[in-house]
Amino acid sequence: MVLIPDLENKLIRAAEREAFAAAAAAQPRSRVRRRAGKVVNTAAICLVMGVTLVIGGGALILLGGHKAPGHHPATGASGIQATRRQFLDILAVLRRPQTQADRAFAATGWAQPPRASGTRAVLDRPLIRLATTTPSGAQVFVVPLKIAGNHRSREAVALWVQGIGWSDYSTPADIIDGGAWGPFQAVPAANEKRLSSWFFEIVPDGVSKVVFYNLSDLKRPLRFNARISAHVQNNVAQFKDTGGVRIVFAAWYSPTGRLIKRVGDWSLTRLNPPRTNQGTQGGPFSPVPLRSPTAK
């Protein structure tokens, strides 16, 4: 019997990523790509392409039903066009005309997106959109991009948040499955001994509100001690929270308050999200204590 199955699973996923990168790097390179490769090889490379992401001292884990990046099929040029269309189909923010504010992305001082060894990330600049800003004024951009290896490419969408950085890369399936989380930033709050956390999610059209359930601990059955509601703006939900546990349990609600989707493996808990958003009211960053299931 494996002692730490969680570790076994994560190592295999990491091995898949490494295998993908090695295969891409092994292909013959053109002169241009060879030059790009040198840059890649000399940079510190850290690729986090799974649904699990670790940025800035925190992590988000989606339990259940999500595929690691290594499972995504490689796509050719026609596949990329199809994926691009899928993004346009599910993200209204990409369908509106690009504005001057969207083009201001170039002036935000963005850093090179993370990528695997032997691959490069090419921004789809005409589709970059400013989605929202945080209360502190940081701009949040939706950035479609192409992850190009040699002979293999795929289209993805990421979030770029000023002062935090890049999210994980998401495919259309990731977004529809509720797996497009990040970036995540954990900062010790100035006047308290707890962590203050920022994190974001890309959601498809039709989702107007996301409720994130905060775990009290990792003992089974899992229990929640708070929920954080976020109203969606331009396909992006942003959350502020205290505490550290970051296993994703969330619920999506429509503009009419109907429960659209439960995100995460709710079979691990004894609770379910409400079928309507009544009772999940609260400001976008207001932790709302949950009643214990046994409370009267």
Place this chain on the structure above:
Amino acid sequence: MSTSRSRTDAELAAATRSDPLAFGELYRRNERAIVGYFLHWSRSPELAADLTAETFAAALASIDVYDPARGDFRAWLFGIAHHVLARSLERGRVEDEARRRLGIPAVVVDDETLERIDATASLDGAVLKLLDELPPATRDAVLGRVAKSVSTWNWRGPSSARRASCGNACDGASRDSVTAWR
């Protein structure tokens, strides 16, 4: 085509770059020994899990440099484990560089995992016996240098309950600093 179980450790290591599941088999074959080794030195299931994660991450990252002509895979792995432990002792926190470099999140250690690792503690003697199978130089390095370092280790590991509550937020800063967050 040979199955994973019929292949040697060296064959699995050589296949890892094209067959990720091969590394999973390597993990399953050697996990208990490495966990037991760390458990022997740390007496903490949480630390043993973290150190094991870093050891296998480092092994995956450098699997290309493993040369079967220079020794068997387990000896090589114990060499990495020794290095990870020594570095962690020096720094007073669990080494996690390789795990982070590969984008591997911190291990989630739930109660069931803790129980399984605790049960491994009873195999402590067996783990030391495994060390006897290592080449003398490697065994002496692993046992001798670690033994010196243990006396100076000032680790404040989080309790089981705290570890469970911090989960992956333990990632990032050193785990002992979690004490201040909660």
